[in-house]
Amino acid sequence: MKVVLASKNPHKLVEISKITEKFDMELVLESDLGVDIDVEETGTTFEENSYIKAKAVMEATGLPALADDSGIAVDALNGEPGVYSARYGFDDSLDDWGRLQLLLKNAEHIPDGQRQAKFVCVITLVTPDGKTIQARGEVHGELLRAPAGAGGFGYDPIFYYPPYGKTLAEVTAEEKNKVSHRAVALNIFYEKLKEAGYAHK
Numbered sequence: 001m002k003v004v005l006a007s008k009n010p011h012k013l014v015e016i017s018k019i020t021e022k023f024d025m026e027l028v029l030e031s032d033l034g035v036d037i038d039v040e041e042t043g044t045t046f047e048e049n050s051y052i053k054a055k056a057v058m059e060a061t062g063l064p065a066l067a068d069d070s071g072i073a074v075d076a077l078n079g080e081p082g083v084y085s086a087r088y089g090f091d092d093s094l095d096d097w098g099r100l101q102l103l104l105k106n107a108e109h110i111p112d113g114q115r116q117a118k119f120v121c122v123i124t125l126v127t128p129d130g131k132t133i134q135a136r137g138e139v140h141g142e143l144l145r146a147p148a149g150a151g152g153f154g155y156d157p158i159f160y161y162p163p164y165g166k167t168l169a170e171v172t173a174e175e176k177n178k179v180s181h182r183a184v185a186l187n188i189f190y191e192k193l194k195e196a197g198y199a200h201k
Helices: 010-023 046-061 082-090 096-106 173-179 181-195
Strands: 002-005 026-029 065-074 116-126 132-143 159-161
Touching: 002 010, 002 046, 010 026, 010 065, 010 173, 010 181, 046 065, 046 082, 046 116, 046 132, 065 082, 065 181, 082 096, 116 181, 132 181, 173 181
Parallel strands: 002 026, 002 065
Antiparallel strands: 065 116, 116 132, 132 159
C-alpha cells in the first residue's frame, strides 16, 4: 500500500520507515508527490492535530495519508510544550536547538526529582474511503539540565531515559526505535492495521 507521510521532516520519514518496513507499506513524503500544503494545526490534543494533518494530505493527494503528531510534555510545566513542541516559543527564528534551549530555561526552577517528562506520539491513517485508524504511544523519562548526545533530533538530547541510563540522543537508532514514543505508537498502530485488514498478520 502506498501511503503519503503528512510531513516535510526527512528525519521522521527515516525513523518511521525503519519501523513500518514490516507493514507492507511504501511511505513517501508529500513533497515527493509535488504536494506542499501548510496545514494549520488548530487542535488542542495530539489526536486532533494528527487527524487534521492526515485528512488534509489525503484530500490533497487522493492517497491514504499517515500523520504523526508528537511532542514532549513536562509534568511540572503543566504538560508544556505538548502539542506546541514544534512551535515552542512561537518564534519563527527558533530552530530545534533554540526550542530545546528555551525549554531548559523555562524548566530551570524545577527541582531535581520533579523533572518528569514524557514524549507522546499519535499516529493517524486516513484513507480515501473514509477509514481512520489512530494509535498513541508514550515514553516516560526525565528532563536534564543540559543536553547530552549528538544523535536523535528535536528534544532527544535533554530527555533522559532511565532504563538505558542515557538520553535518547546518546543511544543508537536501533535502541531508540525499540522504546521511543513513535515506536510504541506504530506497534499499536500495526495491530490496528491488521485488525482492519490493511496489513499481513
